[in-house]
Amino acid sequence: MSDPQHAPFDGLATLYALGALSGADRTAFETHLELCLECVTEVKSLLPVTHALVHGAPPLDPPDALRARVLGQVTGTAPAPRDMTPAPLDAVSGALDEPDTPTLVVTPRRGPGALFWLAATLLIAAVGLGGQHVAGLYRQIDALRATVATATGRAERMDLDLGTARTAASEREAVLALVTGANVQRLDLAGQPLAPRASARVLWNDADEMVFIATGLPSLPAGDVYQLWFVLPDAPVSAALLEPDEEGDATVRLEVPDTVTLPAVMAMTVEPAGGVPAPTGDLYLLGQPTE
Amino acid sequence: MELRNNRSRHWGRTPTDDRVVDRETAQRMAEGDPEALAAVYDRHVRSVFGLAMRVLQDQGDAEDVVEEVFSQAWTQAKHYDATRGSVASWLLMMSRSRAIDRLRSRRAKPDSAPLPHDTAVVDLPDPALGAEQGVLTAESEAGLRVTLAALPLTQRVAIELAYFEGLTQTQIAERLEQPLGTVKTRIRTGLLKLREALKRE
Numbered sequence: 349m350s351d352p353q354h355a356p357f358d359g360l361a362t363l364y365a366l367g368a369l370s371g372a373d374r375t376a377f378e379t380h381l382e383l384c385l386e387c388v389t390e391v392k393s394l395l396p397v398t399h400a401l402v403h404g405a406p407p408l409d410p411p412d413a414l415r416a417r418v419l420g421q422v423t424g425t426a427p428a429p430r431d432m433t434p435a436p437l438d439a440v441s442g443a444l445d446e447p448d449t450p451t452l453v454v455t456p457r458r459g460p461g462a463l464f465w466l467a468a469t470l471l472i473a474a475v476g477l478g479g480q481h482v483a484g485l486y487r488q489i490d491a492l493r494a495t496v497a498t499a500t501g502r503a504e505r506m507d508l509d510l511g512t513a514r515t516a517a518s519e520r521e522a523v524l525a526l527v528t529g530a531n532v533q534r535l536d537l538a539g540q541p542l543a544p545r546a547s548a549r550v551l552w553n554d555a556d557e558m559v560f561i562a563t564g565l566p567s568l569p570a571g572d573v574y575q576l577w578f579v580l581p582d583a584p585v586s587a588a589l590l591e592p593d594e595e596g597d598a599t600v601r602l603e604v605p606d607t608v609t610l611p612a613v614m615a616m617t618v619e620p621a622g623g624v625p626a627p628t629g630d631l632y633l634l635g636q637p638t639e
Numbered sequence: 640m641e642l643r644n645n646r647s648r649h650w651g652r653t654p655t656d657d658r659v660v661d662r663e664t665a666q667r668m669a670e671g672d673p674e675a676l677a678a679v680y681d682r683h684v685r686s687v688f689g690l691a692m693r694v695l696q697d698q699g700d701a702e703d704v705v706e707e708v709f710s711q712a713w714t715q716a717k718h719y720d721a722t723r724g725s726v727a728s729w730l731l732m733m734s735r736s737r738a739i740d741r742l743r744s745r746r747a748k749p750d751s752a753p754l755p756h757d758t759a760v761v762d763l764p765d766p767a768l769g770a771e772q773g774v775l776t777a778e779s780e781a782g783l784r785v786t787l788a789a790l791p792l793t794q795r796v797a798i799e800l801a802y803f804e805g806l807t808q809t810q811i812a813e814r815l816e817q818p819l820g821t822v823k824t825r826i827r828t829g830l831l832k833l834r835e836a837l838k839r840e
Binding site: 359362370400404408411417 | 734
């Protein structure tokens with residue numbers, strides 16, 4: 349850093365190597381690269397990392413028919429360079445509409461990475477679910493994706509102990525399908541004085557599929573359990589019993605009873621193990637619809 | 640086929656054997672042998688398709704990318720340079736480039752960053768960096784997968800958004816609702832940890 353001209357660019361080599369600089373930032377950095385051996389060296393030193401990162405996606409089985417299509421493309425005709433322009437968007441949506449699109453089978457690679465990939469399925473949005481995101485929800489969903497990944501990544505470790513990783517993976521896919529699906533609504537729950545660092549978010553869609561994601565929950569003494577409630581005008585209705593992991597995270601899918609109209613006030617209390625028909629314990633989380 | 644390949648890594652053939660086979664197959668492909676293309680396809684299509692799905696999250700698009708990648712591999716096999724990386728890395732870099740191009744065209748964001756791998760600056764050979772240093776062994780690839788999993792999630796998500804979704808630092812900050820400085824730090828810290836992990840391999 350002895351070169352004062354380097355100072356504004358310090359730390360940008362990593363972003364550049366990853367492709368995370370844009371527009372003017374990138375142009376300025378490339379101009380600087382021509383003069384700065386330090387930055388050139390750093391960018392080059394990161395090449396093995398960026399090359400290695402491409403190996404970071406879980407392998408997937410493509411449809412069998414693709415083999416014939418790809419090989420036919422080459423061996424059936426002279427191996428001329430192909431037109432690499434992206435397919436028009438209507439062609440893409442056409443593919444989505446195809447009713448008998450083969451179902452993808454997620455087959456994690458063997459070896460030490462396999463368990464990671466089960467968790468990583470969360471970061472791979474909605475395999476086979478199509479891209480029907482609601483534009484306005486993009487940001488929210490991405491933040492949520494991270495939240496879900498945290499919670500379920502930890503859930504995975506518990507699942508390992510139970511030997512139900514496979515079930516957990518499909519569970520996570522279901523959660524992710526909801527989180528990334530269309531018309532998702534949400535309700536945030538805030539930590540109450542007994543759990544100031546706790547927070548939670550409930551998401552649901554038009555089909556009344558609902559998921560509850562909490563973080564920062566204090567651990568409870570043996571014999572106690574968290575119980576989540578729909579707080580209706582007449583009386584609270586139990587939504588779920590939760591046992592957070594050792595880091596205070598919990599993710600659970602909820603059934604929405606017919607008697608509940610969403611959005612509803614939701615609350616979480618601490619109750620005796622097994623739960624109770626109506627809340628008796630201290631309030632830990634509370635969320636109220638804004639409208 | 641990929642499974643068979645993996646199994647052989649664990650019970651018998653070494654990654655080096657696999658890489659020699661890959662190199663020979665690429666050579667045959669460069670000579671115009673269609674069976675070599677079929678062999679490369681069978682061996683690597685799951686990784687290529689998996690990566691395309693990771694980036695595009697759309698099966699139709701990912702299949703198109705697979706087709707583009709293997710067509711490109713066929714036409715450019717004679718330019719494949721084994722000293723710059725394994726056949727798997729070569730195919731995967733193509734897959735990522737094609738997939739992110741497609742993703743960006745879908746997003747239609749003109750301000751997106753071009754991939755630095757496409758730039759002349761990065762592709763310049765560096766005499767200070769031994770050719771072999773740029774080559775990943777199968778072991779270090781596996782090691783990196785484990786290390787990536789070991790990164791704090793905040794770092795991993797920021798890196799993945801940049802690398803697999805082609806977002807710029809500003810877009811990542813917006814998506815994660817985090818300050819730009821925080822995002823920069825997370826990416827940098829995470830990448831440097833990965834680099835150290837690779838050096839230890």
